Amino acid sequence: MKKGSNMTKNEESILQPLVKTGTAFYIFVGVLLVLTGWFLYCWYTQVSEGLVVTGMRSVYNAPNYMGYNISGGSPWGIYVTNFIFWIGISHAGIAISASVRLMNLNKYKVVARMAEVLTLVALPMAALSIVFDVGRPDRLFNLLSVGRFQAPLLWDLSAITTYFMGTIIYLYLSLRGDIDKLASRLPKREKFYRRLAMHYEGTATEKEVHTKTLWWLAVAIVPIMVTVHSVVSFVFGLMVARASWYSTIFAIYFVVGAIVSGVAAVYSLAWILRWLYKWQTFVTDEVLKGISWALRNVLIIYIYLWIAEELTTRYQGPAAELRVSDFLWSGPYAPIFWPLAIIGFGIPAIILLAPVFKKRAFNPALIFAASIILNVALWVKRFTIVVPSLLNPPLYSTGIYIPTVTEVSIMLGTFWMATLLYLAFLKLFPIIELDVVEA
């Protein structure tokens, strides 16, 4: 069998990231590895010196300690923000893929795997954010040995691990046929792929069983995904002591926010990959338009929920709620709140809504910019949900929260690692299902 002779033209196009690796790729990976190294150093500092290197502080006043100001502040900060963010990103992936399968939206199958891998990469990053956040990462196994199921954090743990396992199985089953194909297409790595395919034969019965199992997994995964982000919201929404958290809207608010950020991330990824590998024939404008249509609709729902929340707080808000709200509207966080509302949500909303009124206004690159802005905005939005409320406890308030450089470096570490993991997948497996383009 001659090398490469058994590939169709489409397959060759899809497998190009597996076959070709340019200098730019090595430079990019090098930069990411350096950044990851810096992150590891910062994490080492945090573990050895304690969480005092972060900007987080207890609620009450205390005297200075060796140059560190440890007077009051917010006990949770950007690590928890980052946790919510990654859970949000993870949301879309498998959910999009599952809905494509359940509703037979075959047009969008080309982005299904891009989305699934995103989930797979994002969930460990969310878990890592919690590892950064806790004071004793060495004792995390206590969650398994003496965990209490009455505590919202345990709900998170179980929902996320279920989701993660579901994602792995789902991705593997949908990937298995492709791995088998790869073994014959790329003779150099044949052994690796053969082993990974676990005796997949590619018979008709096998294919049918896979399709059926995947369908049932999709049925199971959609409710799990709603659960995952709902329980993340319950970490906050059930705290009676915290003004602006304690509300019934929170679960819905978080789930919709997660879908916005997830769909936006899938759009960004699809656009980048299409641009990098010239995949205009697979990821067509029609597909991108469809994703942007979904993004627009969920964004409108999110903005609607947000306005409803602000109005309820501001109209005749109780003192405690108003205090938190003032922190954002006119207080110390106003410089991030107003840009968040206007640039972070207003501009993407305009970009996404424009094609409704003028068909020719649809511009994939512009919507790509909107999708990136939206994800940054949603990160900041989670920050404005978590921190101001913690800085305004019911009894007395002190201090303000500003993250330190170490803390930000550790937080950004999740982004470098996620990118590296995604690139690794890109180099090992086809990011578009081979079956999809054969048709």
Add this chain to the structure above:
Amino acid sequence: MIIDLSRCLGCWTCALGCKEENNEPIGIWWNRILTNGGKEIDTPSGTYPDVRMTYLPINCQHCDNAPCVKVCPVGALQKRNDGIVFLDWGTCIGCRYCLVACPYGIPAFNWHPPTQSPPSSQVKIGAPEVPLRPVGVAEKCTFCFHRVDKGNLTPACIEVCPAGARFFGDLDDPTSQVSQIIQSKPTMRLREELGTEPSVYYIPPRNPLKNFEVTQT
């Protein structure tokens, strides 16, 4: 526990006694004395000449419906049968959920490795039952259960209060001193509307300002 605010001088002796008894490292206070209404610590509330100086010592309220116990993911926070809420820093994973859940801002966190001045290697203070804690765990008032369990002792803060403003006893026992005080005097509890059912009662200060409210430091 009952704290008589009309007697409290704001001298912080209870806080110091507590710190010594429980071996609290630098930066950690299980007991804190807030000043009512003033902009800074030890400043009166109101505008001259209509001003008042009142204090509010707060320590763990040992709530019957304790939010911290509910949210602790590893059960490090537990409620004993006698009502004392205690935190086991041998199990604590340092997630700081109790700091977030507590309406009174009580749990303290060991952000840095615990230190003392003078170092604990030179001067031994504190009860032997209360060891120095590791970095990265939360801690809080235990009502000195290592003393209370001995039977005839009360928490350190009660013992040292020079104004006799603090009382300790069994609220379930109608003949105890604290039950008698609650029956005979008007008392209040902090943020009762949150439904936490605190076990610490306060006797309001004598002729406070109209808007008696806890605000700062």
